[in-house]
Amino acid sequence: MAVSLTRRSIGWQRWNRFGPIRTLYTDLDFVPEKLSEDVKIHSARSQTTLTMNQLLQLKGVPFAQFLHKELPVRLARRVVELENLPYGLSAMPSVQKVHSWYESTFEELRSTPLPSNANDTERFKVALEKVLTRHNDVVPTLAKGLIELKKTLGVSEEKIVDRCPFLQDFLDRFFLARIGIRTLIGQYVAVHSDRPGFIGLFEKDCKVRSVIEYAADDAGLICSRQYGVRPEVVIKGTLDLHLTYMPGHIHHICFELIKNSMRAIVENPKFKSQGVFPAVEIVIAEGEDDIAIKISDQGGGIPRNDMRKIFGYAYTTVKDPPDITSGTSQPQLAGLTHVPMAGYGYGLPLSRIYSHVFGGDLIILSMHGYGTDAYLYLNKLHQSTEIVPR
C-alpha cells in the first residue's frame, strides 16, 4: 500500500550517512495519489480537541456523533503519515500491517451511518470495542517495522532513530495521536458501561497514592522475578491527594519510572555486593494548577552524554534486549508475566507521551555517580485541553 515518495518531489530533502533520505512531507498539504479521495479529504480537515471537562460531559448520541465525525479525520491523518515515512519504512511489512488497520478502521467508520438513537449508540459501542482490539498491538508492530528496517539497512534501530530526528518526531506524533484516539474511544465505551466511581475512564476520586502503590507493586513483582530482590518504595508528601483523572495513565507512567529506578538500584555495583538496597523515594505534591510526582533513586544516575538519548525510541542499555515483537507492550493486556524489567527502550518515550496527552510533562534529571530524579507533572485543571499532533 506504500506509495513511492520519489514519484513527486515535494517538501524538503535531507541527507545523512545512510545516503539521501527520501523526500519528507513537512505537512499534510500533499497526499499520494493512491490514497482514496475520502482519506485525502478527511486528512485535510482540522481536528477538534476537547477539554477534559468537555470530554467528561459527553455521552449518548452527541458523543457518538462527535466521534463519527472526528475519528475519521484523526485516522486519515495517520494513514497519510504512514504512507510517507523516510528510508522506505512505509514499505516494511509491519508498517503496512499497521497502515491496513488504520485504513480498515477509517473505512468501517465512514460506512457506518450517523448514530441517531439509543440503539445506534449501542451498536456504535460494539463497533468501537472491535476497533480497540484491532489496534491493541500497534506499538510492538511499529517497533517490529523499525527492526525490519534495521535488517534492510544493516544498522541498529536505535541508530536509525538517533540519526533521523524526523523518525523520532514521527513516532512521538504517531503515539500521541494513538493515545488521543484510544482515550476518546475508550471513554465512549467506558462511559456506556457505567462503572461505579468512574465517568468513563476517569475516576472521580482518583487517589494518586493508591495508583502509585499499585504501580510500585507491579514493578516490584517484575523486579523480584528478574533479580530475586526488590528495593523498597517510600511515598511521601501529599498522601491524601485525590482528583478526577485517568488512573490508567498515572499507573502506566509510574510503573515505567519505578521499574527503571529499581533496575538502576539493583544493578548498581555499590549495593549489589552488600545485598542492601536503598529505597525508591516518591514525593507527591499538589500545586494550584497541577500535581507533581517525583520518583528518585540512588541507582547511579545516567552519564550526561547519554541524557539526550534516553527519550529516543529503542534506546536501551540492556545488553541483550528482549524481543518486543514477541508480545504486547501493554502490561494490562498481556499480564505482568510477559513484561520484562527493561530492554525495549520504549518505557521513557511512551511515558512522556502519556504525560503530554492533557498538557503534562515528564522531565528526567540525573547526577551521574549518585542517582536519578524523574518529575512527572499532570494538569489538575479540567480546562486543560487534549494535545493532538498535527
Ligand SMILES: Nc1ncnc2c1ncn2[C@@H]1O[C@H](COP(=O)(O)OP(=O)(O)OP(=O)(O)O)[C@@H](O)[C@H]1O
Ligand atoms: N532511573 C534510571 N537510572 C539509570 N538509568 C536510567 C534510569 N531511567 C532510565 N535509564 C536509562 O535510560 C534507558 C532508557 O529507559 P527506557 O525505560 O526508555 O528503556 P528500558 O528501561 O531500557 O526498556 P523498557 O522500554 O523495557 O523500559 C535505560 O535503558 C537506562 O539506561
Ligand SMILES: [Mg+2]
Ligand atoms: Mg524502562
